[in-house]
Amino acid sequence: xxxxLDAARRAKVAAAALAPLPRSTKDAxxxxxxxxxxxxxxxxxxxxxxxxxxGREAGTAEGLLxxxxxxxxxxxxxxxxxxxxATLPDPVGEVVRGSTLxxxxxxxxxxxxxxxxxxxxxxxxxxxxxxxxLCVKSGNAVLLRxxxxxxxxxxxxxDVLSAAATGLxxxxxxxxxxxxxxxxxxxxxxxxxxxxxxxxGGAGLIQSVVxxxxxxVIETGVGNCTVYVDESAxxxxxxxxxVDAKTSRPSVCNAAETLLVHAAAADAFLPLAxxxxxxxxVTLHADARAASHDPSAVPVTEEDWAAEYLSLDLAVGVVDxxxxxxxxxxxxxxxxxxxIVTRDVDEARRFVKGLDSAAVMINASTRFTDGGEFGFGAxxxxxxxxxxxxxxxxxxxxxSTTYVVTGDGHIRG
Amino acid sequence: xxxxLDAARRAKVAAAALAPLPRSTKDAxxxxxxxxxxxxxxxxxxxxxxxxxxGREAGTAEGLLxxxxxxxxxxxxxxxxxxxxATLPDPVGEVVRGSTLxxxxxxxxxxxxxxxxxxxxxxxxxxxxxxxxLCVKSGNAVLLRxxxxxxxxxxxxxDVLSAAATGLxxxxxxxxxxxxxxxxxxxxxxxxxxxxxxxxGGAGLIQSVVxxxxxxVIETGVGNCTVYVDESAxxxxxxxxxVDAKTSRPSVCNAAETLLVHAAAADAFLPLAxxxxxxxxVTLHADARAASHDPSAVPVTEEDWAAEYLSLDLAVGVVDxxxxxxxxxxxxxxxxxxxIVTRDVDEARRFVKGLDSAAVMINASTRFTDGGEFGFGAxxxxxxxxxxxxxxxxxxxxxSTTYVVTGDGHIRG
Numbered sequence: 092x093x094x095x096l097d098a099a100r101r102a103k104v105a106a107a108a109l110a111p112l113p114r115s116t117k118d119a120x121x122x123x124x125x126x127x128x129x130x131x132x133x134x135x136x137x138x139x140x141x142x143x144x145x146g147r148e149a150g151t152a153e154g155l156l157x158x159x160x161x162x163x164x165x166x167x168x169x170x171x172x173x174x175x176x177a178t179l180p181d182p183v184g185e186v187v188r189g190s191t192l193x194x195x196x197x198x199x200x201x202x203x204x205x206x207x208x209x210x211x212x213x214x215x216x217x218x219x220x221x222x223x224x225l226c227v228k229s230g231n232a233v234l235l236r237x238x239x240x241x242x243x244x245x246x247x248x249x250d251v252l253s254a255a256a257t258g259l260x261x262x263x264x265x266x267x268x269x270x271x272x273x274x275x276x277x278x279x280x281x282x283x284x285x286x287x288x289x290x291x292g293g294a295g296l297i298q299s300v301v302x303x304x305x306x307x308v309i310e311t312g313v314g315n316c317t318v319y320v321d322e323s324a325x326x327x328x329x330x331x332x333x334v335d336a337k338t339s340r341p342s343v344c345n346a347a348e349t350l351l352v353h354a355a356a357a358d359a360f361l362p363l364a365x366x367x368x369x370x371x372x373v374t375l376h377a378d379a380r381a382a383s384h385d386p387s388a389v390p391v392t393e394e395d396w397a398a399e400y401l402s403l404d405l406a407v408g409v410v411d412x413x414x415x416x417x418x419x420x421x422x423x424x425x426x427x428x429x430x431i432v433t434r435d436v437d438e439a440r441r442f443v444k445g446l447d448s449a450a451v452m453i454n455a456s457t458r459f460t461d462g463g464e465f466g467f468g469a470x471x472x473x474x475x476x477x478x479x480x481x482x483x484x485x486x487x488x489x490x491s492t493t494y495v496v497t498g499d500g501h502i503r504g
Numbered sequence: 505x506x507x508x509l510d511a512a513r514r515a516k517v518a519a520a521a522l523a524p525l526p527r528s529t530k531d532a533x534x535x536x537x538x539x540x541x542x543x544x545x546x547x548x549x550x551x552x553x554x555x556x557x558x559g560r561e562a563g564t565a566e567g568l569l570x571x572x573x574x575x576x577x578x579x580x581x582x583x584x585x586x587x588x589x590a591t592l593p594d595p596v597g598e599v600v601r602g603s604t605l606x607x608x609x610x611x612x613x614x615x616x617x618x619x620x621x622x623x624x625x626x627x628x629x630x631x632x633x634x635x636x637x638l639c640v641k642s643g644n645a646v647l648l649r650x651x652x653x654x655x656x657x658x659x660x661x662x663d664v665l666s667a668a669a670t671g672l673x674x675x676x677x678x679x680x681x682x683x684x685x686x687x688x689x690x691x692x693x694x695x696x697x698x699x700x701x702x703x704x705g706g707a708g709l710i711q712s713v714v715x716x717x718x719x720x721v722i723e724t725g726v727g728n729c730t731v732y733v734d735e736s737a738x739x740x741x742x743x744x745x746x747v748d749a750k751t752s753r754p755s756v757c758n759a760a761e762t763l764l765v766h767a768a769a770a771d772a773f774l775p776l777a778x779x780x781x782x783x784x785x786v787t788l789h790a791d792a793r794a795a796s797h798d799p800s801a802v803p804v805t806e807e808d809w810a811a812e813y814l815s816l817d818l819a820v821g822v823v824d825x826x827x828x829x830x831x832x833x834x835x836x837x838x839x840x841x842x843x844i845v846t847r848d849v850d851e852a853r854r855f856v857k858g859l860d861s862a863a864v865m866i867n868a869s870t871r872f873t874d875g876g877e878f879g880f881g882a883x884x885x886x887x888x889x890x891x892x893x894x895x896x897x898x899x900x901x902x903x904s905t906t907y908v909v910t911g912d913g914h915i916r917g
Contacts, residue, residue, distance in 0.1 A: 455911030498868030
């Protein structure tokens with residue numbers, strides 16, 4: 092018998108008991124979990140030190156080791172995250188739609204938990220606490236499948252959270268046992284036990300889960316985002332938006348990877364933009380017309396147009412029209428976030444209507460596509476698929492719905 | 505090059521042009537399609553007659569031939585369906601959520617079409633027109649993959665609809681070329697071209713699509729629905745509801761397949777129910793306690809508890825409590841629709857909270873789980889999965905959403 096499927100079965104039992112719990116019980120558990128994280132810092136840090144030491148020995152890059160490493164203050168931030176989730180509205184029970192039908196039947200569509208949520212993620216132990224908190228609040232049992240390289244840390248965190256969450260059903264929060272790839276594959280085949288899998292991390296992980304999973308998947312996070320500077324753009328604002336979108340945090344999915352400039356604005360805009368971007372250390376990969384404003388630019392290739400650099404690189408091109416910009420984005424973009432800088436209402440409207448992306452910014456940086464920035468209070472990821480959830484996913488996106496219909500003996504006859 | 509993938513590529517191009525069309529254009533196309541169906545009845549009936557003749561020659565059962573066969577009045581009903589869809593609100597552009605953030609960013613979440621919708625269905629040519637109409641109205645291009653045994657009929661219908669829909673982009677409505685199983689498999693692998701696959705039909709078809717598809721799927725229709733008669737039930741209403749749920753249309757997914765009766769109500773209720781059900785020709789598959797009220801009952805087996813009979817058979821059991829009924833349904837049900845007959849508010853509430861089904865009826869027949877009955881105006885199917893849509897799916901369920909965020913030069917910094 093598979094240990095992973097056993098865990099999934101326990102999660103399914105827990106989910107049935109967790110779903111009807113009132114908000115007060117869930118919030119009390121979240122606060123207790125937060126306190127326990129802080130109180131157990133020494134134990135968690137000890138486990139984390141083992142993961143970090145093993146990673147260093149294995150030659151893991153320093154950037155990844157930094158994501159893996161916990162500190163007292165990072166643990167405190169995880170605890171604060173749980174306390175914040177406790178303050179958010181409970182999505183469960185919200186009436187999404189409702190009406191009284193002509194025959195007198197009263198119909199309500201209510202939010203209910205999804206059931207068992209599986210999260211597959213990289214070596215960031217803070218995700219363990221964040222995801223557990225969001226799942227508990229939304230009434231879901233959670234199966235956490237973190238990176239093998241964070242297994243000791245995740246084990247300690249889940250032990251602490253589970254022990255603290257005394258008001259919740261046993262096995263509401265579980266780490267998926269095992270560290271080899273087969274445990275992910277078993278999760279992907281656990282149809283009927285796991286209601287949804289959410290892969291968080293690199294494109295390779297996400298694509299393999301999306302392609303292989305028999306369990307429904309919510310695809311997250313790959314972002315090849317474009318900023319389009321229209322003919323009528325306010326150039327100063329356009330420069331600020333492009334610089335912000337590219338450089339304020341290049342490693343995240345809502346950072347811009349491509350800049351397209353209307354030919355009529357290129358001569359005025361590009362000299363300003365090139366200077367500002369180069370001041371921030373950005374390397375431009377430019378088409379011929381854009382390169383005329385930056386002699387140091389690298390010639391752009393098809394790989395560049397398709398790339399999610401996650402670095403201080405930017406593909407830059409000049410287009411002859413908004414329609415050409417839209418066509419470019421439809422061909423090369425990942426459907427995450429695009430921005431237009433324009434003073435023309437009609438052009439903004441045409442840009443929105445022409446695209447097929449999770450978010451479109453008008454005169455704002457692509458970096459705003461984020462659950463926190465959108466006011467959701469928390470985020471489980473950013474969906475780049477069209478089914479179920481699209482864009483930043485907060486607590487409501489971790490729910491399904493059910494119809495409750497009340498009559499007084501109604502039959503169809 | 506695959507003909508199916510070629511069709512999917514054409515659909516993707518059509519979808520981009522279809523998405524921004526205003527309601528007036530789509531409604532005009534729907535009305536023209538309706539008129540064309542009626543005007544081309546002779547051609548459609550001729551094609552249909554070939555399908556029916558081939559089916560009869562192949563020894564197809566009369567029930568299936570009846571579903572396959574078209575008549576003037578059935579074509580008129582298909583046309584009326586399209587005209588009715590034209591009267592429904594356009595889901596595209598609806599603002600689902602919106603707010604102005606503290607920093608002044610204006611955020612709107614808008615409904616947008618899914619893109620390319622694939623429908624895989626059985627030998628019912630009316631589905632061809634119904635599905636095409638719902639997809640056009642919701643701004644989606646559609647790939648129709650009907651049964652091989654209805655290929656001539658579907659070809660004629662799609663030709664007529666496409667030729668009539670002059671205001672829509674070319675290839676908005678396409679029949680998937682080919683009649684062998686490989687065309688379904690190609691659809692299932694067309695990730696990036698097809699946004700969602702909706703299988704409609706028997707459990708075998710649905711399960712194979714769900715298990716194999718790399719394209720996101722909406723699972724529809726398998727219904728092992730239960731009616732639970734509580735201790736406090738109004739017995740007369742309970743009998744009417746059970747008879748309606750079982751016999752008003754046994755072949756559909758919202759028909760009841762199981763009856764559970766509280767032990768304290770069994771002696772009073774079961775004699776009435778058994779008589780009423782047997783008057784309608786129902787065969788009971790009963791546990792020992794229920795069988796004491798029906799000497800002709802067949803002993804119930806685990807297969808019966810799990811069965812979606814779609815016939816005048818009913819599994820019947822006596823339970824000692826509402827909790828036992830809930831546990832039974834959680835074990836054996838398909839999560840479609842359950843009904844409770846009770847006069848006790850607390851018990852109704854516990855029943856709703858204990859279950860995990862797409863719909864729960866309180867003192868009403870399971871047969872009401874239906875897009876038409878729910879007032880949606882039309883239905884593309886009934887989802888029994890939890891992601892994206894659950895229960896009857898109308899036009900809004902054929903949409904995704906996008907966030908449109910407007911600022912005046914906002915950056916995160």
